Amino acid sequence: MDQAQVGARSGGYKTIVYVICSVAALGGLLFGLDQGFIANSLETIQQHYHLGVHDGERYSSILATGGIVGALLSGLFARFLGRKKSLLFAGFIFTAASAYSALLPPLPVLSACRFALGFGVGVASFIVPLFLSETAPASIRGSMGTLFQLMITIGIFLISLTNVLIVRAFVNPATSLPLMFLTITLFAALMFLGGFILPESPRWLMLKGRKEQAVAVLRRTLNTEEEINFAVAEIEQALHGPQGAGVGIVMRGYFMKVLLVGVLLQVFQQLVGINMMIYYSPTIFGYAGIKGLLAAMTVPTVNMLFTFPAIRLVEKWGRKKLLYVGAITMLVTMIAAGAAFQAIGSVSDSTMIGSAPKTVLLASAILYIFGFAVSWGPVVWLVCSEIFPLEGREIGMTITTMVNWTFAGLVMANALSFMQAHGNASIFYVFAGFCVLAILFVALFVPETKGITLEQMELNLKNGVRLRELGNQAPGR
Numbered sequence: 001m002d003q004a005q006v007g008a009r010s011g012g013y014k015t016i017v018y019v020i021c022s023v024a025a026l027g028g029l030l031f032g033l034d035q036g037f038i039a040n041s042l043e044t045i046q047q048h049y050h051l052g053v054h055d056g057e058r059y060s061s062i063l064a065t066g067g068i069v070g071a072l073l074s075g076l077f078a079r080f081l082g083r084k085k086s087l088l089f090a091g092f093i094f095t096a097a098s099a100y101s102a103l104l105p106p107l108p109v110l111s112a113c114r115f116a117l118g119f120g121v122g123v124a125s126f127i128v129p130l131f132l133s134e135t136a137p138a139s140i141r142g143s144m145g146t147l148f149q150l151m152i153t154i155g156i157f158l159i160s161l162t163n164v165l166i167v168r169a170f171v172n173p174a175t176s177l178p179l180m181f182l183t184i185t186l187f188a189a190l191m192f193l194g195g196f197i198l199p200e201s202p203r204w205l206m207l208k209g210r211k212e213q214a215v216a217v218l219r220r221t222l223n224t225e226e227e228i229n230f231a232v233a234e235i236e237q238a239l240h241g242p243q244g245a246g247v248g249i250v251m252r253g254y255f256m257k258v259l260l261v262g263v264l265l266q267v268f269q270q271l272v273g274i275n276m277m278i279y280y281s282p283t284i285f286g287y288a289g290i291k292g293l294l295a296a297m298t299v300p301t302v303n304m305l306f307t308f309p310a311i312r313l314v315e316k317w318g319r320k321k322l323l324y325v326g327a328i329t330m331l332v333t334m335i336a337a338g339a340a341f342q343a344i345g346s347v348s349d350s351t352m353i354g355s356a357p358k359t360v361l362l363a364s365a366i367l368y369i370f371g372f373a374v375s376w377g378p379v380v381w382l383v384c385s386e387i388f389p390l391e392g393r394e395i396g397m398t399i400t401t402m403v404n405w406t407f408a409g410l411v412m413a414n415a416l417s418f419m420q421a422h423g424n425a426s427i428f429y430v431f432a433g434f435c436v437l438a439i440l441f442v443a444l445f446v447p448e449t450k451g452i453t454l455e456q457m458e459l460n461l462k463n464g465v466r467l468r469e470l471g472n473q474a475p476g477r
Helices: 003-009 015-025 027-049 053-080 084-102 107-136 139-168 173-197 202-208 209-221 225-239 248-253 253-271 275-289 293-303 308-316 319-344 355-386 390-422 428-443 454-462
Strands: none
Touching: 003 107, 015 107, 015 139, 015 173, 015 209, 027 053, 027 084, 027 107, 027 139, 027 173, 027 275, 053 084, 053 107, 053 390, 084 107, 084 173, 107 139, 107 202, 107 355, 107 428, 139 173, 139 248, 139 293, 139 308, 139 355, 202 209, 202 225, 209 225, 209 275, 225 308, 225 454, 248 253, 248 390, 253 355, 253 428, 253 454, 275 293, 275 355, 293 319, 293 355, 308 319, 308 355, 319 355, 319 428, 355 390, 390 428
């Protein structure tokens, strides 16, 4: 009998489980606040600091550099400080950096603050999926894991909306820009303070030999002694392997297999084009003559609304089916968006652009965001938090999170320049090609991790089970 069956037999899980996971997922708010911030504040920043297109791209992509460094150190933070303290540390950095940015310091200092924001988000993007996967029971781990992506989308929506309202109310960048940064500070402070009510991950406590504290946490989240004993037994079984293996674990064959899965999932999550749409959608719509509130709020609104279904679908359909649906949807819509820009051609006067290509572009963007929001957005982070064995979980999450930020930075730093150099349609076809590769990769290598405990999946991995079959339950369980 697995943990999901034990939990179901005892009548589900305590309300506190959902409270803990929801508060922890607020770390995703950090991620979303900054993504949405750039989309509708970049023009104001360019006006105040007199930046061109390339300078704007460079400022935007500094976040990814900070994210890489934050992710690099997150494994150490997670191992030695624990999951809770690491999340509080990220919240403090993000709050402090955004508050100082509101003073509108010189551009080099503002850029340093953006690096610090990226560092904080890099830590949060590592810690939150890890905490959720280790804390939520197996039968609802997928749903709770998708809360991270949901909070990202809520952050994007909230900061996009407030930035639009601020710009409309205060035309002067010297007034509107500080208010934008202070809005981020407020949201970040709420997340930071909320983190104090979280317990520590029971798996981390067991890893550190603090069994009594781990059992105390499990008593808060599970209903019966049977569930608690089952969870403790599985964690102890996983701990029988070598612990604290460090970077040397990367050279072990079983670990290298799942590491490649995690790395390529994160690569494809970025190379299907999402950060171009999140960061630069108002600019891209502007190229097609679509401006105003429609251009500013379409992507963040759709992104948030369509993430809600993923919370249910990730347990009902499973991870792989959602990845297929999302990749196919994004493939079709990227081709359609490229065709729309080809129809527009080199028209410089936006008033001369017909309604048909505008309609196709807008519909493509909406359906594209739907495809990503229900699949590659939440599912990639979820699978990466599930597939690594306990003794190498921090290392695996460190590497895959760094890869995500590296490729996010490449997209942020080059998307608009690529469109200028090769035509507006070109980049959409490039991203469509990566969607095709993503579909093939999922079919051949990605396991279905729905409903299986982390410990059973680890046992399958070490017993030599094929990658795409790691999520199969062992006989008699």
